[in-house]
Amino acid sequence: MQKINLFDTTLRDGEQSPGVNLNLQEKLEIAKQLERLGMDIIEAGFPASSKGDFQSVKEIASTVKNSSVTGLARSVTQDIDIAWEALKDSAEPRLHVFIATSPIHLQHKLKKTPDEVLETAVTMVKYAARKFPIVQWSAEDACRSDLPFLAKIVEAVIEAGAKVVNIPDTVGFTTPAHYGSVFKYLKEHVPNIHKVDLSAHCHDDLGLAVANSLAAIEAGATQIEGTINGIGERAGNAALEEVALALHIRKDFYQADSGLILPEIKRTSELISKLTGMTIAPNKAIVGKNAFAHESGIHQDGVLKNPLTYEIISPELVGVKQNPIVLGKHSGRHAFRTRLVELGFALEDNQANVLFEKFKDLADKKKDITDDDLFALVLQKQVSSDERYKLEALQVQYGMNNIPTATITLRKHNGEVVQEAATGSGSVEAIYNTLERCLAQDIKLLDYRLQSINGGPDALAEVFVKVQSEGVEASGRGVAFDVLESSAKAYLNAINRLFAIQQHRTKQEVM
Numbered sequence: 001m002q003k004i005n006l007f008d009t010t011l012r013d014g015e016q017s018p019g020v021n022l023n024l025q026e027k028l029e030i031a032k033q034l035e036r037l038g039m040d041i042i043e044a045g046f047p048a049s050s051k052g053d054f055q056s057v058k059e060i061a062s063t064v065k066n067s068s069v070t071g072l073a074r075s076v077t078q079d080i081d082i083a084w085e086a087l088k089d090s091a092e093p094r095l096h097v098f099i100a101t102s103p104i105h106l107q108h109k110l111k112k113t114p115d116e117v118l119e120t121a122v123t124m125v126k127y128a129a130r131k132f133p134i135v136q137w138s139a140e141d142a143c144r145s146d147l148p149f150l151a152k153i154v155e156a157v158i159e160a161g162a163k164v165v166n167i168p169d170t171v172g173f174t175t176p177a178h179y180g181s182v183f184k185y186l187k188e189h190v191p192n193i194h195k196v197d198l199s200a201h202c203h204d205d206l207g208l209a210v211a212n213s214l215a216a217i218e219a220g221a222t223q224i225e226g227t228i229n230g231i232g233e234r235a236g237n238a239a240l241e242e243v244a245l246a247l248h249i250r251k252d253f254y255q256a257d258s259g260l261i262l263p264e265i266k267r268t269s270e271l272i273s274k275l276t277g278m279t280i281a282p283n284k285a286i287v288g289k290n291a292f293a294h295e296s297g298i299h300q301d302g303v304l305k306n307p308l309t310y311e312i313i314s315p316e317l318v319g320v321k322q323n324p325i326v327l328g329k330h331s332g333r334h335a336f337r338t339r340l341v342e343l344g345f346a347l348e349d350n351q352a353n354v355l356f357e358k359f360k361d362l363a364d365k366k367k368d369i370t371d372d373d374l375f376a377l378v379l380q381k382q383v384s385s386d387e388r389y390k391l392e393a394l395q396v397q398y399g400m401n402n403i404p405t406a407t408i409t410l411r412k413h414n415g416e417v418v419q420e421a422a423t424g425s426g427s428v429e430a431i432y433n434t435l436e437r438c439l440a441q442d443i444k445l446l447d448y449r450l451q452s453i454n455g456g457p458d459a460l461a462e463v464f465v466k467v468q469s470e471g472v473e474a475s476g477r478g479v480a481f482d483v484l485e486s487s488a489k490a491y492l493n494a495i496n497r498l499f500a501i502q503q504h505r506t507k508q509e510v511m
């Protein structure tokens with residue numbers, strides 16, 4: 001059985017999804033969960049792209065021990081040096097360096113000849129290999145490249161010291177048969193190809209990313225790159241949970257398997273969905289809400305007689321719980337802490353104590369506290385740790401024939417208090433107009449989504465928003481029993497992130 005390495009780029013290509021911006025704490029939480037999932041390689045970011053990315057790659061590299069951590073670099077020495085500073089403390093420093101190889105990229109983007117690109121690629125791989133024990137080289141837009149040139153440059157970078165060669169379908173243009181033929185061509189025309197792991201990296205513009213990745217395995221790829229839930233640039237990347245399950249369920253055909261700990265899939269998917277604000281379609285394979293729901297009477301009857309009639313994957317295999325564990329107001333500190341650890345949150349004593357108090361408040365108002373509620377509690381706590389503005393008070397007046405009015409008090413991190421009131425055509429708009437007035441900044445609301453956690457009349461309300469100001473986009477999340485309070489919290493959370501990004505950019509401009 002061939003072992004296929006999985007390379008997760010949720011924190012790099014996935015974070016490039018429009019409107020997704022994760023803070024350091026959230027990236028660390030995701031990286032730790034990816035490690036628990038058994039991910040072979042975690043691409044933690046692009047260290048030279050910003051100070052924030054550098055810091056998070058560095059932190060993840062020194063925290064994660066059981067997965068290899070990597071960072072992206074363009075083919076310039078400065079990017080490689082910065083990546084080394086971020087990754088040198090990791091268990092197995094690994095660099096991912098790339099350059100485009102297609103005629104369209106060479107002519108219009110790089111304005112270089114093929115010979116110049118080949119020389120740069122070789123020089124940069126040699127430079128990187130002097131620092132990093134493992135260098136992965138990627139041919140950006142490989143699928144629209146001239147095959148003889150691709151083979152020539154691949155041979156040269158292997159000679160220069162690359163240990164992994166990645167053949168990305170950057171624009172999601174390829175099809176399974178075509179992608180397989182590119183790998184076969186390289187296997188047949190690159191004499192030193194046996195010295196490296198061949199990697200596939202597919203985008204989903206034609207909805208073929210997973211199928212293309214599997215075709216690459218059939219043609220000899222031993223590493224697959226992608227993201228959890230398939231998030232990423234434009235239509236996203238290959239969903240790694242789908243690749244892993246296809247290999248597992250169809251081992252008979254692929255004669256290959258990944259090393260993923262499959263029961264960790266559901267939890268990882270939920271964590272990433274919550275932190276990125278990218279909801280999962282109910283019919284999404286493996287992790288969608290309906291992935292294991294049988295609606296038709298004939299199917300239900302068959303499944304009751306024998307699940308194998310209509311179920312090729314058992315829900316338990318991927319960590320979907322049929323009878324979720326619930327806590328309640330009689331649950332003690334120990335049970336609470338144990339459940340958090342089982343959910344993957346290793347908290348310090350003082351953090352766990354603060355959360356326990358919040359849990360008790362919640363349990364006074366809500367009979368059954370599920371894993372989803374606990375998730376919301378922990379994530380909300382992390383969200384509020386680096387706030388510049390805090391919501392002190394919120395009052396909304398609403399009547400069917402009156403104009404909704406909101407009054408809000410905010411406290412700034414320097415202790416200053418701001419209070420304002422404004423109206424709107426609905427209560428949420430009144431709140432957002434008031435917040436905009438408090439912050440004295442033009443803010444555009446791009447997206448607003450409301451959902452209940454678990455359902456039922458005592459469910460928590462969770463709101464996701466996306467805002468834009470002065471060309472910067474940020475998303476935010478808020479959870480409360482009341483829809484209006486969670487709406488205000490989500491907006492403020494997005495604003496706090498927006499300010500953090502703007503402040504960061506200003507610092508970089510000054511430097």
Ligand code: KIV
Pocket residue numbers: 013072098138139140141166168169170171201203
């Ligand atoms: O899609 C792509 O080509 C990439 C490279 C940087 C590997 O993400």
Ligand code: ZN
Pocket residue numbers: 013168170201203
């Ligand atoms: Zn990509």
